[in-house]
Amino acid sequence: MIEPLLQTESLAKRFGGIVATDDATISIAPGELHAIIGPNGAGKTTLVSQLSDQLAPDAGRSRFAGLDISALPMHKRSRLGLAGSFQITSLFLDLSVLDNVALTVQAHAGHSFCFWRDARSEPKLREPARAAFARAGLAARETLPAPALSHGEHRQLELAMALAGKPRMLLLDQPMAGLGPEESARMVETLRALKKELTILLIEHDMEAVFALADRITVPVYGRVIASGAPADIRANQQVRDAYLGEREAAHG
Amino acid sequence: MTLFIEQCLNGLQFGLLLFLLAAGLTLVFGIMDLVNLAHGSLYMVGAYFAATFAAWTSSFVLGAVLALGATLLVGMVVEVVVMRRLYGRDHLDHVLGTFGLILFFDELVRLIWGPEGLSLPLPSWLNTAITIMPGVDYSAYKLSIIIVSLVVAAFLYVLVMKTRIGMLIRAGATNREMVGALGVNIKLLYTLVFGLGAALAGLAGLMQAPILTVQIGMGENILILAFVITVIGGIGSIRGALIAALFVGFIDTLGRAFFPDLLRMVFSKEVAATAAPALSSMLIYLMMAIVLVVKPEGLFSAGGK
Amino acid sequence: MSVRLTPRNVVVAVLFAALLLLPFYAQFANDRFLLTLFTRIVILAMAAVSLNLILGFGGMMSFGHAAYLGIGGYAVGILAYEGVGSGFIQWPVALLSSALFALVIGALSLRTRGVYFIMITLAFAQMAYYVISGLARYGGDDGLTIQKRSLFVAPFDLTDKTQFYYVCLALLFASLYLVWRLVNSRFGLVIQGARSNDARMRAIGFPTYRYKLVCFVIAGTLCGLAGALLANHTDFVSPAMMYWTRSGDLIIMVVLGGMGSVTGPVFGAVALLVLEEALSGITEYWQIILGPLLLLVVLFARGGIDGLLAKVRS
Secondary structure, eight states, X not given: OOOOSEEXXXXXXXXXXXXXXXEEEEEEOTTOEEEEOOOTXXXXXXXXXXXXXXXXXXXXXXXXXXXXXXXXXXXXXXXXXXXXXXXXXXXOTTSBHHHHHHHHHXXXXXXXXXXXXXXXXXXXXXXXXXXXXXXXXXXXOTTSBGGGXXXXXXXXXXXXXXXXXXXXXXXXXXXXTTOOHHHHHHHHHHHHHHHTTSEEXXXXXXXHHHHHHOSEEEEEETTEEEEEEOHHHHXXXXXXXXXXXXHXXXXXX | OHHHHHHHHXXXXXXXXXXXXXXXXXXXXXXXXXXXXXXXXXXXXXXXXXHHHXXXXXXXXXXXXXXXXXXXXXXXXXXXXXXXXXXXXXXXXXXXXXHHHHXXXXXXXXXXXXXXXXXXXXXXXXXXXXXXXXXXXXXHHHHHHHHHHHHHHHHHHHHHHHSHHHHHHHHHHHOHHHHHHTTOOXXXXXXXXXXXXXXXXXXXXXXXXXXXXXXXXXXXXXXXXXXXXXXXXXXXXXXXXXXXXXXXXXXXXXHHHHHHHHHHHHSOHHHHHHHHHHHHHHHHHHHHHHHHHHOTTOTTOOSOO | OOOOOOHHHHXXXXXXXXXXXXXXXXXXXXXXXXXXXXXXXXXXXXXXXXXXXXXXXXXXXXXXXXXXXXXXXXXXXXXXXXXXXXXXXXXXXXXXXXXXXXXXXXXXXXXXXXXXXXXXXXXXXXXXHHHHHTOGGGTGGGOEEOSSOOBOOTTOOTTXXXXXXXXXXXXXXXXXXXXXXXXXXXXXXXXXXXXXXXXXXXXXXXXXXXXXXXHXXXXXXXXXXXXXXXXXXXXXXXXXXXXXXXXXXXXXXXXXXXXXXXXXXXXXXXHHHHHHHHHHHHOTTTHHHHHHHHHHHHHHOTTHHHHHHHHOOO
């Protein structure tokens, strides 16, 4: 039995009277691409937020590589190898595109109490940044200021930033949000290539992408996991069809 | 013992005065998300108007009422001409812009009234002492300050908690866009709220005028205290402002009155004499530091800001 | 890092050259006052440069920066009063006390954000003001005269106005160089990243609080040095040096000159002080013009002088 890379045990979160996460127990094996799908309000983003320490869970624990990370602050999780991209693009808009990625590299390249040497000319920072760029599928748009990129390129930049820290696992919250068909296809290819090197937890609404990439799928509804398993099983699962897939098929006629 | 009671009343009076000032500040910040450094200028203007109108009409009360109206007017004009352009901008822009207003008002006052400052004498019927308890006399005027302030505080409570406008104010404090989407005339609401804040500042200014001062720069001195109160009480919370203001008022007054004696009991006379005034001033800021270490959003912050 | 030949950089070079040659011009025009004015400008420019480090680059809106002018100044003043006249003792004490104050204030204030941060830094600076005003031994409100300027070894003689000007100018240039290297270093990029998006910085693995605190201390220390210079310049220190409206003046210089540009604050200091001189020659109520002018800059020319220069295409 392979030790799971990421594990949650009975994670729970409420906002006032609303139960956003209800006794969530998930385990993700190394090398797996695990997708979380579900209707809006199902608690997908809340779950991932608790894994990246943007939110503190009310109960339950999370483990990464065997370590209990439940109380670990954000910046330390990142250093352990758990990196996330944000659902709403959150970049350093005042800095250049390469600076954005290089900063992530810098976070993992020793301390930053260096006051003298020009950081923008340090190969130790710039090379990995360029490499992460390439892995994320971005063309040579390096020196542009971040706001100059298209929305799709911003999502790719988000991915590059997550990759720059050489993580072991990625938490991706709707990386395809707002992308057109071409850009989405490109992102799927990028993720397919990344799958070979990393473990990925993917939240997505794009069903084609999910079923093309996922090894396993978990479906929460109102915070409670109603199904978890291989894509074929999920597709056939009656509860899931009623709660989510059924709606979508009905909507598409 | 009588001294202690008197100082307690002084603390209450000072605290309530500070509340009037801080309430306007916290309202404007809570609802319009506007940092207004020039709030102290409205306080100053209220005092100057009161001194002038009282002299013209030879009536203290009439002068005060006219001054209140005039300050309200000035506040609304400032809102329309300046503040509207600052809404939605970075807080630093507010700080800089309103700092410019301070310079402008200080100089305007100096231009109109001269650099010397004014005085506002009390009418004889207020300039007496009242026996509130056997053996304890207290200034009638200071008592009236306390009473007026409490009435205003009650009025604010009713306004914010029980009226439709108050509901809009509270809603606006937590969700500006929604209130606009509801079709409420936001611009008018903002002008009225700012005017209310200005009137409160002006009231504070004119009430303290006979016992403290009417001079240029008086706003800057007390503005800091108002800010400290707003921070401690939590931005946007009138209840927080009241509690924090009373707290600050008591600590500052009692501290200045009794701390030097306290020091003298422990240290030598010389050390106490040097350290006392400095330490008394520090007390408020120490308090603020403690609150912030424990609860950085203030004690009663309203809405998630 | 290279320095490109842009219109803006040319203007900067011209300004630096003018500052270097000023004493000669003052001699030639027989205008002693000009040297005094520009010594003050250079010192305050240095204070503005230090503020820009935390304000422009770090996004930390500190409204209590003038406190360090006071602390540095009083370190010199108090030591001089107590008979310690050597600059070798006075100036390090000025630096150390500023650093310590910045450390304590920063540690407490940086736990807050936005307008709370503004108000807290403001309040703490006022606290320092009241404490110093309360020190009757050192003049209290009236201030303290400094009988003799900081003593160093020959040939440095700070009582010589021209020499003093060049000492101040040298220190200004040194500060500019220091800040330039700082903001482009790893440390500087962390600070800028934290200004741009603090939450993201923490998400990628930076404990931003400690970096901001170090930055805050560096800025305070640098301003303390400016304070020591100011004390020598005026041969006098008073609590008014650290009144909160002085902090406002420094912020005006930074914004006027252009935030987030290394040399911007120098332009800001020159512009503000020259403007003050010019306007006060016209009317004694010149602040009536300065106030609205500041408002207009905030509304329409937010990038300051540096921003305007950057827009000029050759």
